[in-house]
Amino acid sequence: MNETANIALGIDIGGTGIKGALVDLETGALVSDRFRLDTPRPALPAAVADTVVAVAAHFDFAGPVGVAFPGVVLDGVVHTAANLHPDWIGASLAELVGSRLSGPSVFLNDADAAGLAEARFGAAKGVSGVVLLVTLGTGIGTAMISDGQLVPNSEFGHLELDGLDAETYAAASARKRNNHTWEEWAGHAEHYLKYLEGLVWPKLFVLGGGITKNPELWLHYLKPRTPIVLATNINNAGIIGAAAAAAQTQQAG
Structure with missing residues (x-):
């Protein structure tokens, strides 16, 4: 083509x-x-x-x-x-x-690409201020969007939390590894999100990752002050965001 x-x-x-x-x-x-x-x-x-x-x-x-x-x-x-x-x-x-x-x-x-996909076409479209995309999977991926613009390579999944790398504590994989109930794991995830709130004061959390296919198991346990929505481009977020980044770079050039 x-x-x-x-x-x-x-x-x-x-x-x-x-x-x-x-x-x-x-x-x-x-x-x-x-x-x-x-x-x-x-x-x-x-x-x-x-x-x-x-x-x-x-x-x-x-x-x-x-x-x-x-x-x-x-x-x-x-x-x-x-x-x-x-x-x-x-x-x-x-x-x-x-x-x-x-x-x-x-x-x-790749997390930045997912963040761009949500900012341009998904759950964070049109949101002013800081939006944090957090993907909860084997690890924790994060993307920071400020007034629609990507702040690249935030890597907040590797913050130290209670003496541990955050993703070993709050990633979705930690629930199975530690044999936690959904409520126990969600307590750790909420603690992590509240820690992020204290650092950057986001307007919105967008949660992604395979775990978001079954939000009824855990989402109601999360109650940080920041509103939470689920990502809308889960399966194709990397592809969509990468394409958007390519077009943006070409236009800037």
Whole structure:
């Protein structure tokens, strides 16, 4: 497909799969089927880069491409990679991937991509002030949006809380690992959210992650002062947000 106005390609690198789709930048809707390839094992930079390029090639698209990565990304360079191979530290996505794509590209943290998706097209659209997206899964991913603009790489999931890394205490995985009831786990999650409130005073929490498929089990236990809503782009948030970031960067250029 040739470059089309108001369309961008979003690609989301995950620990088990790398998936992509074309996104309508007016609505945030996918305008193609998702295409997915398994994440290579071991997830070395060259092998993952080849897979990302293969996903992009599937769409034969010459427009802007955004790639969401599970780690801190600054100027296209990876600084953390907890769920991939340690060889990623210091690797340049811009060189490994961007130089091989047909269109302009941008690279960002996967939680940041999810935050952008919610700010542009989802639960945080039109909200002024600070919005915190918090994904509760194996770990805790966070994204900070201020007046609709992303503040990248917040990494609030790794704050120290009661002497522990917050995600070992309040992530959804901690409930099973510690054999907690939903109410017990929710107490920890609420403690974490209240700690975030004291740091940045958000207007809204947007909660995401697989756990949000069954909010009736736990959501009623959370009562911080900040309103809580559930993310609306759970399955495709990384793809949608990556595409939005690519288009935004192209417009800025």
